[in-house]
Amino acid sequence: MPADQLPVLVFDVNETLSDLTPLRGRFEEVGAPGHLLPTWFAGVLRDGFALTAAGAYADFADVARDGLQAALSGLDGWAGDSDAAARHILDGLADLDVHPDVPGGVGKLSDEGYRLTTMTNGSVALTERLLDKAGVLNRFECLSDVSGPRCWKPAAAAYYYAVERAGVRPDQVLMIAVHPWDIDGAQRAGLEGAWLRRGASAYPQTMTPPRHVARDLQELADVLASDRRTAAPTK
Amino acid sequence: MPADQLPVLVFDVNETLSDLTPLRGRFEEVGAPGHLLPTWFAGVLRDGFALTAAGAYADFADVARDGLQAALSGLDGWAGDSDAAARHILDGLADLDVHPDVPGGVGKLSDEGYRLTTMTNGSVALTERLLDKAGVLNRFECLSDVSGPRCWKPAAAAYYYAVERAGVRPDQVLMIAVHPWDIDGAQRAGLEGAWLRRGASAYPQTMTPPRHVARDLQELADVLASDRRTAAPTK
Secondary structure, eight states, X not given: OOTTSOOEEEEOOTTTTBOOTTHHHHHHHTTOOTTHHHHHHHHXXXXXXXXXXXXXXXXXXXXXXXXXXXXXXXSTTOOSOHHHHHHHHHXXXXXXXXXXXXHHHHHHHHHTTOOEEEEESSOHHHHHHHHHHTTOGGGEEEEXXXXXXXXXXXXXXXXHHHHHHHTXXXXXXXXXXXXXXXXXXXXXXXXXXXXXXXXXXXXXXXXXXXXXXXXXXXXXXXXXXXXXXXXXXXX | OOTTSOOEEEXXXXXXTEEOTTHHHHHHHTTOOTTHHHHHHHHHHHHHHXXXXXXXXXXXXXXXXXXXXXXXXXXXXXXXXXXXXXXXXXHGGGGOEEOTTHHHHHHHHHHTTOOEEEEESSOHHHHHHHHHHTTOGGGXXXXXXXXXXXXXXXXXXXXXXXXXXXXXXXXXXXXXESOHXXXXXXXXXXXXXXXXXXXXXXXXXXXXXXXXXXXXXXXXXXXXXXXXXXXXXOO
Protein backbone atom coordinates (compact mmCIF):
# COMPACT_ATOMS: atom_id res chain seq x y z
CA MET A 1 0.00 0.00 0.00
CA PRO A 2 1.41 3.50 -0.80
CA ALA A 3 2.82 5.10 2.36
CA ASP A 4 0.81 8.29 1.81
CA GLN A 5 -2.53 6.50 1.48
CA LEU A 6 -4.59 5.34 4.45
CA PRO A 7 -6.14 1.90 4.16
CA VAL A 8 -9.89 1.48 4.46
CA LEU A 9 -10.55 -0.29 7.77
CA VAL A 10 -12.97 -3.24 7.80
CA PHE A 11 -13.92 -4.30 11.31
CA ASP A 12 -15.23 -7.72 12.23
CA VAL A 13 -18.07 -7.32 14.76
CA ASN A 14 -18.79 -10.36 17.02
CA GLU A 15 -16.15 -10.46 19.79
CA THR A 16 -13.95 -7.96 17.91
CA LEU A 17 -16.20 -4.98 18.74
CA SER A 18 -18.90 -6.64 20.88
CA ASP A 19 -18.36 -8.36 24.21
CA LEU A 20 -20.28 -11.66 24.22
CA THR A 21 -19.60 -12.56 27.86
CA PRO A 22 -23.00 -11.27 29.15
CA LEU A 23 -24.56 -14.14 27.19
CA ARG A 24 -23.18 -16.49 29.87
CA GLY A 25 -25.86 -15.14 32.18
CA ARG A 26 -28.56 -15.95 29.63
CA PHE A 27 -27.39 -19.58 29.50
CA GLU A 28 -27.59 -19.71 33.27
CA GLU A 29 -31.06 -18.13 33.26
CA VAL A 30 -32.39 -21.05 31.17
CA GLY A 31 -30.72 -23.58 33.47
CA ALA A 32 -27.66 -24.33 31.35
CA PRO A 33 -24.02 -23.95 32.45
CA GLY A 34 -22.32 -20.70 31.40
CA HIS A 35 -19.44 -22.65 29.86
CA LEU A 36 -21.79 -23.71 27.06
CA LEU A 37 -21.31 -20.20 25.61
CA PRO A 38 -17.87 -20.78 24.03
CA THR A 39 -18.79 -24.31 22.92
CA TRP A 40 -21.97 -23.04 21.27
CA PHE A 41 -20.27 -20.06 19.63
CA ALA A 42 -17.44 -22.21 18.22
CA GLY A 43 -20.11 -24.60 16.91
CA VAL A 44 -22.01 -21.78 15.20
CA LEU A 45 -18.87 -20.73 13.34
CA ARG A 46 -18.06 -24.39 12.59
CA ASP A 47 -21.48 -24.95 11.05
CA GLY A 48 -21.54 -21.65 9.14
CA PHE A 49 -18.08 -22.40 7.74
CA ALA A 50 -19.18 -25.96 6.92
CA LEU A 51 -22.08 -24.63 4.84
CA THR A 52 -19.69 -22.21 3.13
CA ALA A 53 -17.13 -24.96 2.42
CA ALA A 54 -19.97 -27.08 0.96
CA GLY A 55 -21.09 -24.19 -1.28
CA ALA A 56 -24.22 -23.38 0.75
CA TYR A 57 -25.40 -20.54 2.99
CA ALA A 58 -27.64 -19.85 5.98
CA ASP A 59 -28.11 -16.70 8.08
CA PHE A 60 -26.21 -16.47 11.37
CA ALA A 61 -29.44 -16.29 13.37
CA ASP A 62 -30.65 -19.61 11.94
CA VAL A 63 -27.34 -21.41 12.45
CA ALA A 64 -27.18 -19.95 15.97
CA ARG A 65 -30.70 -21.19 16.81
CA ASP A 66 -29.95 -24.68 15.45
CA GLY A 67 -26.77 -24.75 17.53
CA LEU A 68 -28.56 -23.75 20.72
CA GLN A 69 -31.26 -26.36 20.26
CA ALA A 70 -28.63 -29.06 19.74
CA ALA A 71 -26.58 -27.88 22.73
CA LEU A 72 -29.54 -27.59 25.10
CA SER A 73 -31.29 -30.80 24.09
CA GLY A 74 -27.95 -32.61 24.51
CA LEU A 75 -27.55 -31.52 28.14
CA ASP A 76 -27.81 -34.33 30.68
CA GLY A 77 -30.96 -33.87 32.74
CA TRP A 78 -32.06 -30.61 31.09
CA ALA A 79 -35.79 -30.70 30.43
CA GLY A 80 -36.71 -27.14 29.41
CA ASP A 81 -38.41 -25.80 26.28
CA SER A 82 -35.46 -25.60 23.89
CA ASP A 83 -37.30 -23.25 21.48
CA ALA A 84 -38.06 -20.72 24.21
CA ALA A 85 -34.63 -21.08 25.79
CA ALA A 86 -32.89 -20.57 22.45
CA ARG A 87 -34.98 -17.43 21.84
CA HIS A 88 -34.10 -16.07 25.27
CA ILE A 89 -30.37 -16.52 24.63
CA LEU A 90 -30.49 -15.15 21.05
CA ASP A 91 -32.43 -12.08 22.25
CA GLY A 92 -29.30 -11.27 24.24
CA LEU A 93 -27.42 -10.59 20.98
CA ALA A 94 -29.45 -7.37 20.60
CA ASP A 95 -28.43 -6.29 24.09
CA LEU A 96 -24.63 -6.49 23.88
CA ASP A 97 -22.17 -3.68 24.46
CA VAL A 98 -18.84 -2.95 22.82
CA HIS A 99 -15.55 -3.63 24.61
CA PRO A 100 -14.38 -0.63 26.71
CA ASP A 101 -11.56 0.30 24.29
CA VAL A 102 -13.87 0.53 21.26
CA PRO A 103 -15.35 4.06 21.54
CA GLY A 104 -11.96 5.67 22.11
CA GLY A 105 -10.18 3.58 19.49
CA VAL A 106 -12.86 4.15 16.86
CA GLY A 107 -12.91 7.88 17.59
CA LYS A 108 -9.13 8.15 17.29
CA LEU A 109 -8.94 6.21 14.01
CA SER A 110 -11.83 8.20 12.56
CA ASP A 111 -10.25 11.52 13.63
CA GLU A 112 -7.03 10.47 11.91
CA GLY A 113 -8.91 10.20 8.63
CA TYR A 114 -9.40 6.46 8.23
CA ARG A 115 -12.58 5.33 6.48
CA LEU A 116 -14.33 2.87 8.84
CA THR A 117 -16.56 -0.03 7.71
CA THR A 118 -17.72 -3.38 9.14
CA MET A 119 -18.15 -6.87 7.67
CA THR A 120 -19.81 -9.48 9.87
CA ASN A 121 -20.94 -13.10 9.66
CA GLY A 122 -23.83 -11.78 11.77
CA SER A 123 -26.25 -9.06 10.66
CA VAL A 124 -26.09 -5.38 9.75
CA ALA A 125 -29.15 -4.78 11.96
CA LEU A 126 -27.35 -5.99 15.10
CA THR A 127 -24.15 -4.18 14.09
CA GLU A 128 -26.07 -0.92 13.74
CA ARG A 129 -27.74 -1.37 17.11
CA LEU A 130 -24.42 -2.17 18.82
CA LEU A 131 -22.59 0.83 17.35
CA ASP A 132 -25.51 3.18 17.96
CA LYS A 133 -25.71 2.14 21.63
CA ALA A 134 -21.95 2.81 21.93
CA GLY A 135 -22.35 6.26 20.35
CA VAL A 136 -20.00 5.57 17.41
CA LEU A 137 -22.38 4.68 14.59
CA ASN A 138 -21.78 8.02 12.86
CA ARG A 139 -18.07 7.19 12.54
CA PHE A 140 -18.80 4.32 10.12
CA GLU A 141 -19.52 4.92 6.46
CA CYS A 142 -20.72 1.43 5.53
CA LEU A 143 -21.93 -1.71 7.36
CA SER A 144 -21.97 -5.07 5.54
CA ASP A 145 -22.91 -8.64 6.32
CA VAL A 146 -22.65 -12.00 4.60
CA SER A 147 -26.24 -11.99 3.36
CA GLY A 148 -24.83 -9.98 0.41
CA PRO A 149 -22.24 -12.46 -0.90
CA ARG A 150 -24.12 -15.43 0.63
CA CYS A 151 -20.98 -17.04 1.97
CA TRP A 152 -19.34 -16.57 5.37
CA LYS A 153 -15.92 -15.19 6.05
CA PRO A 154 -13.21 -16.54 5.67
CA ALA A 155 -14.24 -17.34 2.06
CA ALA A 156 -12.51 -14.81 -0.22
CA ALA A 157 -15.81 -13.70 -1.78
CA ALA A 158 -17.00 -12.36 1.58
CA TYR A 159 -13.98 -10.04 1.84
CA TYR A 160 -14.24 -8.97 -1.81
CA TYR A 161 -17.85 -7.94 -1.19
CA ALA A 162 -16.79 -5.54 1.59
CA VAL A 163 -13.82 -4.32 -0.46
CA GLU A 164 -15.98 -3.60 -3.51
CA ARG A 165 -18.55 -1.71 -1.42
CA ALA A 166 -15.70 0.53 -0.27
CA GLY A 167 -14.70 1.10 -3.92
CA VAL A 168 -11.06 0.14 -3.42
CA ARG A 169 -8.71 -2.77 -4.17
CA PRO A 170 -8.10 -5.61 -1.66
CA ASP A 171 -4.57 -4.37 -0.98
CA GLN A 172 -6.00 -1.01 0.10
CA VAL A 173 -7.95 -2.60 2.96
CA LEU A 174 -6.99 -3.53 6.53
CA MET A 175 -9.16 -6.20 8.18
CA ILE A 176 -9.35 -5.85 11.97
CA ALA A 177 -10.45 -8.92 13.91
CA VAL A 178 -9.99 -10.84 17.13
CA HIS A 179 -10.28 -14.23 15.38
CA PRO A 180 -7.15 -15.62 13.70
CA TRP A 181 -9.25 -17.38 11.03
CA ASP A 182 -10.57 -13.95 9.96
CA ILE A 183 -7.07 -12.47 9.69
CA ASP A 184 -5.89 -15.55 7.81
CA GLY A 185 -8.78 -15.48 5.34
CA ALA A 186 -8.48 -11.74 4.71
CA GLN A 187 -4.75 -11.98 4.08
CA ARG A 188 -5.16 -14.95 1.74
CA ALA A 189 -7.67 -12.78 -0.18
CA GLY A 190 -5.03 -10.04 -0.55
CA LEU A 191 -6.09 -7.69 2.27
CA GLU A 192 -3.86 -6.79 5.19
CA GLY A 193 -4.83 -8.00 8.65
CA ALA A 194 -4.60 -6.58 12.17
CA TRP A 195 -5.10 -9.08 14.98
CA LEU A 196 -6.61 -7.72 18.19
CA ARG A 197 -5.36 -10.09 20.87
CA ARG A 198 -7.84 -9.17 23.62
CA GLY A 199 -5.99 -11.30 26.16
CA ALA A 200 -5.04 -14.18 23.86
CA SER A 201 -1.38 -15.08 23.63
CA ALA A 202 -1.26 -17.85 21.04
CA TYR A 203 -1.77 -17.20 17.31
CA PRO A 204 -2.15 -20.46 15.34
CA GLN A 205 0.93 -21.70 13.48
CA THR A 206 -1.37 -23.12 10.79
CA MET A 207 -2.55 -19.63 9.81
CA THR A 208 -0.80 -16.74 8.04
CA PRO A 209 0.76 -14.38 10.61
CA PRO A 210 -1.00 -11.03 11.02
CA ARG A 211 0.55 -7.91 9.46
CA HIS A 212 -0.22 -6.02 12.71
CA VAL A 213 -0.86 -7.16 16.28
CA ALA A 214 -2.33 -5.05 19.08
CA ARG A 215 -3.77 -5.67 22.52
CA ASP A 216 -6.92 -3.69 21.73
CA LEU A 217 -8.24 -0.95 19.46
CA GLN A 218 -6.58 1.89 21.37
CA GLU A 219 -3.20 0.20 20.97
CA LEU A 220 -3.92 -0.54 17.30
CA ALA A 221 -4.48 3.17 16.65
CA ASP A 222 -1.04 3.81 18.17
CA VAL A 223 0.59 0.98 16.19
CA LEU A 224 -0.82 2.30 12.90
CA ALA A 225 0.23 5.88 13.70
CA SER A 226 3.75 4.68 14.52
CA ASP A 227 3.90 2.69 11.25
CA ARG A 228 2.92 5.81 9.29
CA ARG A 229 5.66 7.86 10.90
CA THR A 230 8.22 5.17 10.08
CA ALA A 231 6.97 4.85 6.50
CA ALA A 232 6.81 8.62 5.83
CA PRO A 233 9.55 9.89 3.47
CA THR A 234 12.30 11.96 5.10
CA LYS A 235 11.87 15.66 4.29
CA MET B 1 -29.27 -46.11 -6.50
CA PRO B 2 -30.49 -49.39 -8.11
CA ALA B 3 -32.39 -51.46 -5.56
CA ASP B 4 -30.30 -54.56 -6.28
CA GLN B 5 -26.98 -52.82 -5.73
CA LEU B 6 -25.47 -52.24 -2.31
CA PRO B 7 -23.94 -48.80 -1.73
CA VAL B 8 -20.32 -48.50 -0.71
CA LEU B 9 -20.28 -47.32 2.91
CA VAL B 10 -17.95 -44.45 3.85
CA PHE B 11 -17.63 -44.00 7.60
CA ASP B 12 -16.55 -40.82 9.30
CA VAL B 13 -14.20 -41.68 12.19
CA ASN B 14 -13.92 -39.06 15.01
CA GLU B 15 -17.01 -39.39 17.26
CA THR B 16 -18.79 -41.51 14.63
CA LEU B 17 -16.68 -44.61 15.32
CA SER B 18 -14.44 -43.38 18.15
CA ASP B 19 -15.57 -42.23 21.58
CA LEU B 20 -13.73 -39.01 22.48
CA THR B 21 -15.05 -38.73 26.04
CA PRO B 22 -11.92 -40.30 27.66
CA LEU B 23 -10.07 -37.15 26.52
CA ARG B 24 -11.94 -35.25 29.28
CA GLY B 25 -9.70 -37.00 31.76
CA ARG B 26 -6.60 -35.83 29.88
CA PHE B 27 -7.78 -32.21 30.16
CA GLU B 28 -8.24 -32.72 33.89
CA GLU B 29 -4.79 -34.32 34.19
CA VAL B 30 -3.16 -31.11 32.89
CA GLY B 31 -5.25 -28.97 35.25
CA ALA B 32 -7.92 -27.83 32.79
CA PRO B 33 -11.69 -28.35 33.17
CA GLY B 34 -13.13 -31.35 31.32
CA HIS B 35 -15.72 -29.13 29.64
CA LEU B 36 -12.93 -27.64 27.51
CA LEU B 37 -13.10 -30.85 25.43
CA PRO B 38 -16.23 -29.97 23.40
CA THR B 39 -15.17 -26.31 23.07
CA TRP B 40 -11.74 -27.32 21.82
CA PHE B 41 -13.09 -29.97 19.43
CA ALA B 42 -15.66 -27.56 17.92
CA GLY B 43 -12.84 -25.03 17.52
CA VAL B 44 -10.62 -27.54 15.72
CA LEU B 45 -13.35 -28.23 13.20
CA ARG B 46 -14.09 -24.48 12.94
CA ASP B 47 -10.46 -23.72 12.13
CA GLY B 48 -10.01 -26.64 9.74
CA PHE B 49 -13.18 -25.63 7.89
CA ALA B 50 -12.01 -21.99 7.88
CA LEU B 51 -8.78 -22.99 6.15
CA THR B 52 -10.80 -25.07 3.67
CA ALA B 53 -13.23 -22.19 2.99
CA ALA B 54 -10.21 -19.91 2.43
CA GLY B 55 -8.68 -22.40 -0.04
CA ALA B 56 -5.95 -23.58 2.34
CA TYR B 57 -5.14 -26.76 4.25
CA ALA B 58 -3.44 -28.00 7.42
CA ASP B 59 -3.29 -31.45 9.03
CA PHE B 60 -5.74 -32.20 11.84
CA ALA B 61 -2.89 -32.78 14.32
CA ASP B 62 -1.50 -29.28 13.70
CA VAL B 63 -4.89 -27.54 13.92
CA ALA B 64 -5.64 -29.56 17.06
CA ARG B 65 -2.35 -28.55 18.69
CA ASP B 66 -2.89 -24.86 17.82
CA GLY B 67 -6.39 -25.08 19.31
CA LEU B 68 -5.16 -26.65 22.54
CA GLN B 69 -2.47 -24.02 23.02
CA ALA B 70 -5.02 -21.23 22.49
CA ALA B 71 -7.53 -22.88 24.84
CA LEU B 72 -5.02 -23.61 27.61
CA SER B 73 -3.17 -20.28 27.48
CA GLY B 74 -6.56 -18.54 27.60
CA LEU B 75 -7.57 -20.23 30.88
CA ASP B 76 -7.81 -17.88 33.86
CA GLY B 77 -5.06 -18.72 36.32
CA TRP B 78 -3.64 -21.68 34.36
CA ALA B 79 0.14 -21.52 34.38
CA GLY B 80 1.29 -24.86 32.96
CA ASP B 81 3.53 -25.69 29.99
CA SER B 82 1.05 -25.44 27.12
CA ASP B 83 3.31 -27.38 24.69
CA ALA B 84 3.64 -30.33 27.05
CA ALA B 85 -0.03 -30.19 28.06
CA ALA B 86 -1.16 -30.12 24.42
CA ARG B 87 1.05 -33.14 23.67
CA HIS B 88 -0.40 -35.05 26.64
CA ILE B 89 -3.95 -34.46 25.43
CA LEU B 90 -3.18 -35.21 21.77
CA ASP B 91 -1.43 -38.46 22.74
CA GLY B 92 -4.85 -39.53 23.99
CA LEU B 93 -6.13 -39.65 20.40
CA ALA B 94 -4.01 -42.77 19.86
CA ASP B 95 -5.60 -44.43 22.87
CA LEU B 96 -9.32 -44.12 22.03
CA ASP B 97 -11.80 -46.94 21.70
CA VAL B 98 -14.78 -47.35 19.40
CA HIS B 99 -18.34 -46.92 20.67
CA PRO B 100 -19.81 -50.21 22.01
CA ASP B 101 -22.16 -50.67 19.00
CA VAL B 102 -19.34 -50.43 16.44
CA PRO B 103 -17.88 -53.98 16.39
CA GLY B 104 -21.31 -55.60 16.09
CA GLY B 105 -22.61 -53.07 13.57
CA VAL B 106 -19.52 -53.24 11.39
CA GLY B 107 -19.54 -57.03 11.48
CA LYS B 108 -23.20 -57.20 10.50
CA LEU B 109 -22.86 -54.75 7.59
CA SER B 110 -19.73 -56.50 6.36
CA ASP B 111 -21.41 -59.92 6.57
CA GLU B 112 -24.29 -58.57 4.50
CA GLY B 113 -21.89 -57.77 1.71
CA TYR B 114 -21.38 -54.03 2.03
CA ARG B 115 -17.96 -52.67 1.07
CA LEU B 116 -16.69 -50.67 4.07
CA THR B 117 -14.35 -47.64 3.86
CA THR B 118 -13.50 -44.61 5.99
CA MET B 119 -12.87 -40.92 5.24
CA THR B 120 -11.65 -38.74 8.10
CA ASN B 121 -10.56 -35.15 8.69
CA GLY B 122 -8.08 -36.84 11.03
CA SER B 123 -5.47 -39.38 9.93
CA VAL B 124 -5.39 -42.85 8.40
CA ALA B 125 -2.75 -43.86 10.97
CA LEU B 126 -5.09 -43.18 13.91
CA THR B 127 -8.04 -44.74 12.07
CA GLU B 128 -6.04 -47.93 11.51
CA ARG B 129 -4.99 -48.08 15.15
CA LEU B 130 -8.56 -47.52 16.36
CA LEU B 131 -10.07 -50.20 14.12
CA ASP B 132 -7.27 -52.67 14.82
CA LYS B 133 -7.72 -52.25 18.59
CA ALA B 134 -11.46 -52.91 18.11
CA GLY B 135 -10.74 -56.05 16.08
CA VAL B 136 -12.57 -54.86 12.94
CA LEU B 137 -9.73 -53.53 10.77
CA ASN B 138 -9.97 -56.53 8.43
CA ARG B 139 -13.58 -55.59 7.62
CA PHE B 140 -12.49 -52.37 5.85
CA GLU B 141 -11.13 -52.40 2.32
CA CYS B 142 -9.84 -48.79 2.23
CA LEU B 143 -9.01 -46.03 4.74
CA SER B 144 -8.72 -42.40 3.54
CA ASP B 145 -7.98 -39.02 5.07
CA VAL B 146 -7.99 -35.41 3.91
CA SER B 147 -4.23 -35.28 3.33
CA GLY B 148 -5.08 -36.75 -0.11
CA PRO B 149 -7.43 -34.04 -1.42
CA ARG B 150 -5.88 -31.40 0.89
CA CYS B 151 -9.25 -29.98 1.91
CA TRP B 152 -11.44 -31.00 4.84
CA LYS B 153 -14.91 -32.42 4.67
CA PRO B 154 -17.54 -30.99 4.06
CA ALA B 155 -15.89 -29.61 0.87
CA ALA B 156 -17.17 -31.69 -2.06
CA ALA B 157 -13.63 -32.58 -3.19
CA ALA B 158 -13.02 -34.48 0.06
CA TYR B 159 -16.01 -36.76 -0.61
CA TYR B 160 -15.09 -37.21 -4.29
CA TYR B 161 -11.63 -38.37 -3.22
CA ALA B 162 -13.12 -41.18 -1.11
CA VAL B 163 -15.67 -42.01 -3.82
CA GLU B 164 -12.99 -42.24 -6.52
CA ARG B 165 -10.80 -44.48 -4.37
CA ALA B 166 -13.77 -46.85 -4.13
CA GLY B 167 -14.11 -46.78 -7.94
CA VAL B 168 -17.81 -45.87 -7.93
CA ARG B 169 -20.04 -42.84 -8.58
CA PRO B 170 -21.11 -40.45 -5.77
CA ASP B 171 -24.70 -41.74 -5.93
CA GLN B 172 -23.42 -45.26 -5.20
CA VAL B 173 -22.02 -44.20 -1.82
CA LEU B 174 -23.61 -43.86 1.62
CA MET B 175 -21.79 -41.54 4.06
CA ILE B 176 -22.27 -42.53 7.71
CA ALA B 177 -21.57 -39.83 10.29
CA VAL B 178 -22.61 -38.47 13.67
CA HIS B 179 -22.08 -34.85 12.59
CA PRO B 180 -24.88 -33.16 10.65
CA TRP B 181 -22.37 -31.01 8.70
CA ASP B 182 -20.84 -34.22 7.33
CA ILE B 183 -24.21 -35.58 6.23
CA ASP B 184 -25.11 -32.21 4.71
CA GLY B 185 -21.82 -31.90 2.81
CA ALA B 186 -21.95 -35.48 1.52
CA GLN B 187 -25.51 -35.10 0.31
CA ARG B 188 -24.74 -31.77 -1.42
CA ALA B 189 -21.92 -33.62 -3.21
CA GLY B 190 -24.40 -36.22 -4.48
CA LEU B 191 -23.81 -39.04 -1.96
CA GLU B 192 -26.51 -40.37 0.34
CA GLY B 193 -26.19 -39.78 4.06
CA ALA B 194 -27.01 -41.77 7.20
CA TRP B 195 -27.03 -39.78 10.43
CA LEU B 196 -26.05 -41.69 13.58
CA ARG B 197 -27.82 -39.78 16.37
CA ARG B 198 -25.81 -41.17 19.32
CA GLY B 199 -28.14 -39.48 21.82
CA ALA B 200 -28.73 -36.24 19.90
CA SER B 201 -32.31 -35.28 19.18
CA ALA B 202 -32.01 -32.10 17.12
CA TYR B 203 -30.87 -32.13 13.48
CA PRO B 204 -30.18 -28.57 12.18
CA GLN B 205 -32.90 -27.00 10.05
CA THR B 206 -30.19 -25.19 8.07
CA MET B 207 -28.82 -28.48 6.75
CA THR B 208 -30.17 -31.00 4.25
CA PRO B 209 -32.12 -33.73 6.07
CA PRO B 210 -30.41 -37.14 6.20
CA ARG B 211 -31.62 -39.93 3.91
CA HIS B 212 -31.39 -42.35 6.86
CA VAL B 213 -31.42 -41.84 10.64
CA ALA B 214 -30.41 -44.40 13.26
CA ARG B 215 -29.59 -44.38 16.95
CA ASP B 216 -26.32 -46.26 16.38
CA LEU B 217 -24.60 -48.60 13.96
CA GLN B 218 -26.52 -51.70 15.06
CA GLU B 219 -29.80 -49.91 14.35
CA LEU B 220 -28.47 -48.56 11.04
CA ALA B 221 -27.75 -52.13 9.90
CA ASP B 222 -31.40 -52.97 10.67
CA VAL B 223 -32.69 -49.82 8.92
CA LEU B 224 -30.72 -50.58 5.76
CA ALA B 225 -31.83 -54.23 5.76
CA SER B 226 -35.46 -53.14 6.15
CA ASP B 227 -35.07 -50.63 3.28
CA ARG B 228 -33.71 -53.37 1.03
CA ARG B 229 -36.67 -55.63 1.78
CA THR B 230 -39.08 -52.76 0.99
CA ALA B 231 -37.22 -51.84 -2.22
CA ALA B 232 -36.86 -55.43 -3.47
CA PRO B 233 -39.13 -56.24 -6.46
CA THR B 234 -42.10 -58.52 -5.67
CA LYS B 235 -41.55 -62.04 -7.01
